[in-house]
Amino acid sequence: MNKRYVYLIGPVALLAWVSCKQPAKQNAALPPTAVNVVAAEKASAIYYDQYPGTVIALNSVELRSQVAGYLTGIFFKEGDVVEKGKPLYEIDRRKYQSAYLQAQANLSSAEASLVRSQKDADRYNQLLKQDAVAKQLVDNAVATLASSKSQVESARAGVVSAKTDLDYSLIRAPFTGRIGISQVKLGAQISTGTTLLNTISSEDPIAVDFVVDEKDISRFSSMEGKTVGKADSTFMLALSDGTLYQQPGKILVVDRGVDNQSGTIKVRIQFPNPKKQLITGMSCVLKVLNQQSGVQVLVPYKAITEQMGEFFVFVSQDTIAKQHKVQVGPRVGNKIVILSGVKEGDKIVTEGLNRLRDGGKIQIGAPAQQTQGQQK
Template sequence: MKSTYTYCIAALAILSVSACKSKSDKQNAAPPPTSVNVVEANKSDALYYDKYQGTVVALNSVELRSQVSGFITGIFFKEGTVVTKGTPLYEIDKRKYEAAYQQARANLISAKANLSKAQKDIDRYNMLLKSDAVARQTVDQATASFETAQSQVAVAQAGVESAATDLSYATIRAPFTGRIGISQVKLGAQVSPGSTLLNTISTGNPIGVDVVINEQDINRFYRLQKNSTDSTFRLQLPDGSAYNHTGKIFAIDRGVSDQTGTIKVRVQFPNAKDQLKDGMSCVLQVLNDESGNRVQIPYKAVTEQMGEFFVFIAKDTIAEQRKVILGPRIQSNIVITDGIKPGEKVITEGFQRLRDGGKITLGAPSGAAAQGGAGAKSGTQPK
């Protein structure tokens, strides 16, 4: 009986040892390779732009103000239309200016008549003086009267020109060809010289876009002013659509603001269809200096960890985690400025379960459709 008990205990011990050994073997067994999909990193053209908030401005804009006082007696344009240079726009009651002009002309005629008389007197006295038929004092008085008459003619001539100028100011004309705005005065309104705003006229084609840049970018924009292409400057309209024409630098401001450390740059765009309006907000897109033939990979392959970006590279059957420097995003791809060489195989699906040095096998991973758009923080846009 004792022997039978001993045999049972031994058998149980052997079974326990076998079970523990089987469990240990299972724990020490290597995990199966992770099934992944890969894409080869290739170089391709990458045009990307830096964005600046801009404001559309007319290259030439003038506020129309009267230079003489009076009442508005005529408005000769349609508001919001293009007017040509020299076109009459407003008329101020000109009756008193016409009268002043006629009076100035009459004064000039009178002064010229006095001059003519003085000229004849001096000529006659000079002839008499030759035969000593007149006193020298009389000749001197005639000479003085002649010079006085000459000065009176000059004064009268200046009066005519001044009256003519005032009369011309009574009709306000377009200083250049441009689009005129809504009138600020109506018929019968009284205007004062220099203070009453009548209207504003501005050019529309070409037109400018003003942006403010940091002083660190000044040299870049000076280079672009001397050497730029048709794709250097683009414009995004307020509704998000792209403007169909490209621009060029019109002017860079004379100096940097000592308060903000910025400088204003004006870029000129054609505007034949009058799409751009003075004062409109827009986004100026400037071609980045690093645009060109760059390495690109699918954006979904990128993961972010503590503000740094990583991808997994397939090295035969091993996954290697690689830190990368990102450029701008171009549709579904991302530009890689450092960290990946052309031709390397980037894991795009299945990397969520990987570690650096993990085993991999090529093939569609389970749940690939769900994992493809889930790349850790795949919505994070690099800055």
Template sequence: MKQTTTWIVVTLAGFWGLAGCGDKKEQQQQQAPPPTPVSVYAASRQNASYYDELPATITAVNEVEIRPQVAGYITGIFFTEGQRVRKGQKLYTIDQQQYQAGLDQAVANLNAAKANLVRAQKDADRYHTLAQQDAVARQLVDNADATLASAQQQVAAAQANVRSVSTNLRYATIFAPFDGTIGFSQVKLGTAVSTGQTILNTISSDNPIAADIAVDESQIMRFTRMPKNTGGRGDSTLMLVLPDGSLYPYAGKVGLIDRAVDPQTGTLRVRLFFPNPDYALKAGLTVNVRIRNQTPGPQLVIPYRAVVEQMSEYFVYVVGDSSRAVQKKITLGARLADKVIVKDGLLDSDKVITEGTQKLRDGAPIRVVTTGDTTKQKPL
């Protein structure tokens, strides 16, 4: 009777043990997450062009402050503020009465000096004729020659004075030194101005116009080697991005490179020239210069949305064996619109996961839904 009871207990224990193992295995199957649906891109190499952007300031190629070269009162203003002016166009006049009177007096003094010269010349000729006949003392001849020389010097001085006063009279009318746009007048009619002190206005040339950028010393050779024929229509090597985000329609070219690097900032100023036929660019405008870069060979390119950033490091998930996600650390290069160059960490054969990365972890099961590469749709 005792043996029979023991067998029943063992049998029941085995039965419950087998039932427990089955429940545990079923729970594990229920807890295992299903494969995550993902989209993948086949990394590929291609010749990639990308753009750097540097802040720039629009600068006039020529700009001058107009200052008077004579003193007086403004008697005329002959332009419209903010409009274009032509070289030689009359801009201002300063009261000319005093300078005209000075010129008239200088001319009169010149005429008097010339009359004295004529008289001294005749006296000298007469005394020389008498001296040849021994009819006059030699001292009188010498005095006549000295008077003649003095009269000649007085004429020369009077002529110089006429030129000086004429210059002042000419400076009383101010003309535009070159074609450009004139600003707001700093003086009004009747304003008293001082020689070389008062700023009347400012004129700046505007076609072509310049954009100044500060280039890091490591990039200097890039600009010195830039082809001189850049800037033609259709060229996109140097472009301007305007403050509203739009792209300026005309390309630029390298115009001037400063003589030395700034030792405090380690940068060099480079001046770019841009056509400005519509005068849309104004001096002082803050813009960005977009500089196209051509990579030296085919680069490995992937969609930027595939990149995961963690603690200032960059990773991607790729399709591994047994349809599982494998995390790889990568080194990024330049951005190419919605794509990015990968310098290190990926192989050409890697299939990069672009959608569903937020739900992934290293080794997680995946299910590929869509595939493609950086140029066209292609099955894996």
């Protein structure tokens, strides 16, 4: 039995050895890979970092009443631009008008009492000089005069308070802006400070808010207050339909602090809005000129291969393809910026990449065998 197993092991081992050697011979006999190459070139590469943004109003106010009552008047058309000071809503003013008139009457009464008290005090003081009246009566007159003066001040404060409530019953536009859809109708009961009447927001100028990574704070802080836009193309604002906004803007403010959860900070850019193209709440994309824009090495985008998050190209060195690790920048059309790993003039393989290995033999153009086959 043992001898029979020994006899079987020999042929099996020989077969395995032959099978292992055969691929190596086949690999050695493989023809060069047909490739196409393009020289890396230096060219002007202008590209932008893109940040999603939101249009916001620089002034926006929710209108709420500071007095209670029933709504008796609406004096605007929804969606219109209203001027500062224009009456918008009216709360039933009758009781506030009555309270104001009552306060004025109280003030008149208090002032009349003050005049009488002043005369009494003057008369008693004159009699005291003649020793014709008791000192106690003089003191009482002086105290009554002081009380009358306090009553006048209190009555004046009452008039101011009543006048304020009367004024608050007519709600006016706090600034020039566009007013929205009314949230209440005529006859609605309005509660002090809680019932939302409407919202008004300014339109020109207007702003765009976006967030940037904290490492870019110094980049945007250095541009704060400077006018940027169409003139120098530092900023370009792309609207939701893809069109570019034609007005220049300026960085209004970089927020006071970084969000510790996202590691970002808010930046606000102000734009003129004469044609009212920018509407509060709309989405847009802010394009900011990349600081590395300029003359860079460019290669065809299709020459890039990615492995485990790293990027490579094959460089032709005579009949050998060498794999180079590269640091890539943004894509510019059908090319891509190479920040490092390739220099100008290097011959970059653009075709046949799926069959190439580092150090593999290459042939620029179609293989000879294929060419002969085509001639036949």
